[in-house]
Amino acid sequence: MKIAADFSQRVVVHSDSLEWIESPMPGVHRRPLDRVGAEVARATTIVRYAPGSEFSPHVHTGGEEFIVLEGIFQDEHGSFPAGSYIRNPPQSKHQPSSATGCVILVKLWQFQPNDRTHVCLQTDFMGSVPHADFKGIHVTPLYKDPIEEVSLLHFEPGAEITLNVAKGAELLVLSGSLNEQKDTLTKHSWLRVPVHSEIHAKAGKKGAKVWLKTGHLIDIENQIMRVQSA
Known part of the structure; x- marks a missing residue:
């Protein structure tokens, strides 16, 4: 299948x-x-x-x-x-x-x-830290090894991010909404992008909480x- x-x-x-x-x-x-x-x-x-x-x-x-x-x-x-x-x-x-x-x-x-x-x-009892590169976004790290990295991203309303995901990425919206390219991603929307890609995303009016996984698709x-x- x-x-x-x-x-x-x-x-x-x-x-x-x-x-x-x-x-x-x-x-x-x-x-x-x-x-x-x-x-x-x-x-x-x-x-x-x-x-x-x-x-x-x-x-x-x-x-x-x-x-x-x-x-x-x-x-x-x-x-x-x-x-x-x-x-x-x-x-x-x-x-x-x-x-x-x-x-x-x-x-x-x-x-x-x-x-x-x-x-x-x-994760609901874990803290978060401000994103090093993007305002209005906080990060909760979940896992990292030489191949992949997993985290939660907490977006304030209207916050924007551009990620260079050379080794591919996927995300699931847990709450709120996220606009990426021409798609509006709402609760439980899933996005997968291939290697050598970028993610350009902007949170909606209520912000967004997103599960993000990067790096693993280089090993597909x-x-x-x-x-x-x-």
Whole structure:
């Protein structure tokens, strides 16, 4: 299966307008944003757990990264409310569920194979610092390694940013709105730009909160090869 699989193209998805697709597990539905592969896939997906639903126990051979958008995500390691940012590295395992229901953005098979760093952050309780280059924008750093960097950007109304993303980037609007090129990105809109790109964005009248990931798309061919070899 291939969805938005041409990584040389800019892609915008207003995910709240997509239909929910049933997963193999009852009560778990998906809105795919990009995907290369069948049930084992290099994928970026919005996933909804109905109250009381669960997945069977499984190993994340290629790693799993997610942020909780709504509700409370659970597994045997704990309960993770909206705003939680989690990185489960390659070879980690768990049994996800949600007693009350939740929605997450999840990314699979996008780690370096030897990464064993587990991250668990409650971003709603983290501080932020002024952006070094742009007024009206604060940054909450979430993760950084030699390949990629992940952060939250907090835009004041009308704040503008221009990012040179030579190694590609993607973002998800968590609240507010953001104008980028001719697109207005609202809550849960997703943008992916290829390597050697720029992002020119301006926040709307109520500002914006944005999850941003940069650098990882330089490794896209290796990511796809790893999942195809699994």
